[in-house]
Amino acid sequence: MGSAHIDQRSLLGLAESIASSAKTIVDILKGQKLPQPSFLPCSPMKYPENPEFAKLQDARMNLITSAWAIEQFAAGPQDYVYWQAYTIKHDLTVLNAFAKFGIFDAVPPDGDISYADLARKVPLTERQLRRLFRHAMTKNIFFEPRPDHVAHTALSMAPVKNPTLKPWIHHNLGEVLPASSRLADAVEKYGDTQDPTQTALSMAWNLGKGKSLFDWLENDGEGPERGWRARLFAQAMQAMDGGGHDRRYTIQGFNWEGLGGATVVDVGGSSGFISMSLAEKFPALRFVVQDLPEVEDAFNALIPTDLRSRVTFQRYDFMTPQPQYSADVFLLRHVLHDWTDAIAIKILRNLINGPGGTMKDGARIIVSDNVMPPMGVIPPPLERLTTTADLQMWTVTNALERRKDDWIDLFKQADERLETVAFVQPEGSSDTVIEVVFHDK
Ligand SMILES: C[S@@+](CC[C@H](N)C(=O)[O-])C[C@H]1O[C@@H](n2cnc3c(N)ncnc32)[C@H](O)[C@@H]1O
Numbered sequence: 001m002g003s004a005h006i007d008q009r010s011l012l013g014l015a016e017s018i019a020s021s022a023k024t025i026v027d028i029l030k031g032q033k034l035p036q037p038s039f040l041p042c043s044p045m046k047y048p049e050n051p052e053f054a055k056l057q058d059a060r061m062n063l064i065t066s067a068w069a070i071e072q073f074a075a076g077p078q079d080y081v082y083w084q085a086y087t088i089k090h091d092l093t094v095l096n097a098f099a100k101f102g103i104f105d106a107v108p109p110d111g112d113i114s115y116a117d118l119a120r121k122v123p124l125t126e127r128q129l130r131r132l133f134r135h136a137m138t139k140n141i142f143f144e145p146r147p148d149h150v151a152h153t154a155l156s157m158a159p160v161k162n163p164t165l166k167p168w169i170h171h172n173l174g175e176v177l178p179a180s181s182r183l184a185d186a187v188e189k190y191g192d193t194q195d196p197t198q199t200a201l202s203m204a205w206n207l208g209k210g211k212s213l214f215d216w217l218e219n220d221g222e223g224p225e226r227g228w229r230a231r232l233f234a235q236a237m238q239a240m241d242g243g244g245h246d247r248r249y250t251i252q253g254f255n256w257e258g259l260g261g262a263t264v265v266d267v268g269g270s271s272g273f274i275s276m277s278l279a280e281k282f283p284a285l286r287f288v289v290q291d292l293p294e295v296e297d298a299f300n301a302l303i304p305t306d307l308r309s310r311v312t313f314q315r316y317d318f319m320t321p322q323p324q325y326s327a328d329v330f331l332l333r334h335v336l337h338d339w340t341d342a343i344a345i346k347i348l349r350n351l352i353n354g355p356g357g358t359m360k361d362g363a364r365i366i367v368s369d370n371v372m373p374p375m376g377v378i379p380p381p382l383e384r385l386t387t388t389a390d391l392q393m394w395t396v397t398n399a400l401e402r403r404k405d406d407w408i409d410l411f412k413q414a415d416e417r418l419e420t421v422a423f424v425q426p427e428g429s430s431d432t433v434i435e436v437v438f439h440d441k
Helices: 011-031 053-075 077-100 115-121 126-137 154-161 165-180 183-190 200-204 213-219 228-239 247-252 273-281 293-302 341-352 380-397 404-414
Strands: 263-267 286-291 311-315 329-333 364-370 418-424 431-438
Touching (some): 077 154, 077 165, 115 126, 165 228, 165 380, 183 200, 200 380, 213 228, 228 293, 247 431, 263 273, 273 329, 286 293, 293 311, 404 418
Parallel strands (some): 286 311, 329 364
Antiparallel strands (some): 364 431
8 A cells, every 4th residue: 555755855856857857848749849838729739649658658747746846835835725725716617617608619719809809709798708818817728919809828729629628617617616615515414425315416506305416417407408417418528538538448458359249238338439439440349328318319419320230329227227138248437436335236236137137147347447546656646636536426426436456345245246357457547447257157
């Protein structure tokens, strides 16, 4: 078991470390004839991933860790804590307002636009716009190339170039942020509960008795609007398809080719984007994407014609017995971490015990999810992604991120016949692919 250590470096030591990591990054990019980082809107959105990835990644992680520490030294403890409490929430509010009111897309990607003209394109007044922009610009999100005009920077261009960041912002800042600000109140009221209906989210959004996150996403809204949150959530999940949660890690982490002509059931598969990528790569495989009814539209919008015969959608509630119980493989990607142990066990048992029989001997459950590493063994910027995922689950469903032993215990508790045979975490991946085999003996 590792432990997190306090950073012992001095102010000058941090500055030297920053200079050294920055030089490594500059040299690698120069060597590969790639642009240097800048705030120009045409800047690349991501770092390259190639043979020098590990060296580049180490330098980036050290640079970020050192920059965080040096910011804390430069601010001093009193100002740092005071500023954090005061400013951060508004950074997030502004980002949410930009996404909600279509401002990222209303500012032209090239050139600039006056606040007055922008106010004619979006549902905000010039005065409101100026106030939001002025705060955002302190962190290099948009800038004023000339008085009274606003233009994009590389950061404000990110949701324009990758539109899935907009539903991602909506879910995290429009839905989860009001809930995370109630986490302490929910703990005070409900204690250390694992009930998915007694959460900070249910408190913040007055969900009513017995309603959980997914009931709310699925049912909020009237008439044709109903389920609008679930549809946006399905798009937000596609934003996770990049960085450490890129779909390619789920593809690399298991020998899909070796399955031959099997049927894979993608349980809680959302828009089906993983199944579609797997189907493209492995033409012998067939897929059934299962999710709640409101997600079907997102699937229909995404499925290419040539995959329709091999990738289908089935409305299915995984709190009920699995209709495809005789399939060869069940994929659960980013699903079990949404649920406390008692419910995750119920979901697993529903896979095994179908309405007409049990899972086939030798069938596999493939889980692609976070496995919490021991404390302090991965760089702090990556550690923060795992602790964020854990707190996010606590906030929205009272669930958690599990360590390796927790996963093994979970499968055993669900059914003694489940054997966990592999944990594979491809390089660069935040997800681990866990392979579990069912022995019907
Ligand atoms: C965190 S998302 C993961 C989606 C997808 N597997 C991925 O990798 O991005 C969890 C999914 O579980 C689905 N879900 C939640 N409750 C469900 C239920 N009772 N039955 C079936 N699907 C459900 C949600 O609609 C959502 O698509």
